Amino acid sequence: MWTTTQYRRLVQGSAWYDLIVTVAFVTPWSFAALHGILTGMSQALNLPGELPPFEPVHMLMANLLGSIVCVWAVLRIRDPQRIFGRYDAVARFLFSAWQAYALAHGASSLLVIFLVFELAWGIVQALPVRTPSRASSLPHLTGFTPIQREPRH
Template sequence: MWTSKQYRKVVRGSAWYDLIVTAAFATPWSFAALHGFLTALNLPGDLPAFQPAHVLMANLLGSVVCVWAVLRIRDPQALYGRYDAVARFLFAAWQGYALLHGASSILLVFLVFELAWGVAQVLPVRTPSRAGSLLQGSCEPDPM
């Protein structure tokens, strides 16, 4: 169980992870560099050559995830953490599906992180008691 302050840190941490991992997907040029790097690693499960429509989908994903990450870094609300957990479980499901159908094994690393951040963001958050707030000199619960 998280305190509200701890949970905000989890939401912000997951957002920083997303921004760092996804930023290279946001433009055609950074994605080309990332694709070249991953291809050079020669991991099991081929990383296919991408056609313009594939690059577009990667760029759209990268752009949306980066914007979503910046929102959560700037304002790590509990509600955003809950929505992010749902998105992570969806991403994990599609990553698992891709792995079962021959996707590169590098995806397994990202699958583990998606599940870990998802679980961390679905754990309960302890609501401060009114008595605890009064002892801290406030009549209002601590803001998320």
């Protein structure tokens, strides 16, 4: 179970992960470079599955995905609300489903790395957050000794 502060950091951490992993998807040029790197890695490691060349519409979809995910990431970095973490968990489970579908239909095994991270971030953001009680949000008065007054006669 997360505390509110821990959960906010978790939401920010998942957002930073998204921004770092997805920023290359934002433009056709950066995605083309990333695609070349991933293709080379897949071939060098002789991984099963394919990473086909991208046509203009594929590139458009990759760029739209990158743009939206990066904007969503910046929002969560700047304002890591609990509700954003919950929505992000749902989105990650959806992404995971489509990644598993792609893998089942011959996508490059490199996708497994991303699938593991999507599931991990989704699970940890779906875990409960401890709601602070009103008493625990009050300042702690450790060591406080009330002043004893003498009774008046």
